[in-house]
Amino acid sequence: MRRFVYCKVVLTTSLVWVLVDVFLLLYFSECNKCDDRKDHSLLPALRAVMSRAHEGPGEMGKAVVIAKDEQEKMKELFKINQFNLMASDMIALNRSLPDVRLDGCKTKVYADDLPNTSIVIVFHNEAWSTLLRTVHSVINRSPRHLLQEILLVDDASERDFLGKKLENYARTLEVRVRVLRMEQRTGLIRARLRGAAATRGQVITFLDAHCECTVGWLEPLLARIKEDRRSVVCPIIDVISDETFEYMAGSDMTYGGFNWKLNFRWYPVPQREMDRRKGDRTLPLRTPTMAGGLFSIDRTYFEEIGTYDPGMDIWGGENLEMSFRIWQCGGSLEIITCSHVGHVFRKATPYSFPGGTGQVINKNNRRLAEVWMDGFKDFFYIISPGVARVDYGDVSSRKTLREALQCKPFSWYLENIYPDSQIPRRYYSLGEIRNVETNQCVDNMGRKENEKVGFFNCHGMGGNQVFSYTADKEIRTDDLCLDVSRPHGPVVMLKCHQMKGNQMFEYDAERLTLLHVNSNQCLDMPTEEDKMVPTLRDCTGSRSQQWFLRNMTLML
Structure with missing residues (x-):
């Protein structure tokens, strides 16, 4: 009997030590050695242990499968937020996620004295589960001493559960979470400005309301800002499926x-x-x-560089405006590949825009083009001729900001930051390519990559008939170039590769011919067999092989 009791004691003791070992291993892996960072709380480790025990829906980022008899209800709920709300509500608010970082990232050690951050999350009629899962992922996977606060900015939501219920829930969390209310719907840009103005952290981190932060997401962002306060840093944005909520790692390439x-x-x-x-x-x-949805920036630098353009409405274009401004005015914009944050990518927006989505985005894009793009704004205006009729307001204060910050021209940005831009730095013409014989124009017909280029009556309105003949001897329409891989065609549109070859045409301004160098044939009007597609033929100097390359200007 004594031997039996003794064996039970030994087995129980051994089991306890195994559990302690597992707990400690999880503690140090999940906290990323948070003890070395003066974060002595055991809560992150405890949450990690608990999450490992979960075998519920969506754990470790796995897809949620809805039963067949629930499919109709799922489709109805999907319409509310344009993602699978039923699947989201089935997943725990603190679900476990895989560590998708590169191996070299997992062994990096960061300084003790990183700046702290305020997290700003704007929401409008967001689902309870996605909003709170965002908050919990921030709390659970951020060293406590680096997390100053979380600010939830409500852009005039109309759903009851986002009122007092949310405020009461926020008070139960172990991190300071404040809920700020916009009096009326102002959109993402102005709501973020309101949130940023209320922050107290050294760094502002903007997140969308349907994100999930992974282990080790925060430290590399803050470490880069500590190295250079003018670095604006983004995580790799992983994909959370809008249909199944499966977590899929984004690419660092x-x-x-x-x-x-x-x-x-x-x-x-x-x-x-x-x-x-x-x-x-x-x-x-x-x-x-x-x-634009997810990034961190030094709070003082955010103010120095001009925050957001307050003249922009709702959402759209603010990411490019800030990107151009950061680079042209002496900062840097970087993706920190050791930081991963998941984001629910929706195929459609559930929100309405006053005046319509297109009107709002066109106004915002006109503002950024007028302030930052110099003469290269013509590419935008000519390919989107309807934009010229959109009122973009007063941009004088933004132009004054550009002068005060002594910002570089857009040509510098294309030359030094984005030399492989779809906008060519040097070009011979920007406009229509008109055939002398038929008086018709080359037209991309709205077609996609690897489809034939078209040929249609010239309308002089830009859009699909805008092509740029570049200094690299490409015939380019946006990011597609005319490409011919064999004699006599067909002439198709492929991604511009800037390697000449099949995409190289030589224009003779005297003879008005476009010679395809590889085939030594000339661009010609369509054949009788296909009257909507230009072709290549042996060069004869005929009028059908002559083309006017006309620069277009629009009345703005």
């Missing part, structure tokens, strides 16, 4: 750019940036533009 219509786009990181970092993918990645 893409960075921000934009097209002629001033739409933000992700493009592959160029080799020159890989060379600058000597192949070390854990180092900060210089990006020409940012997506």
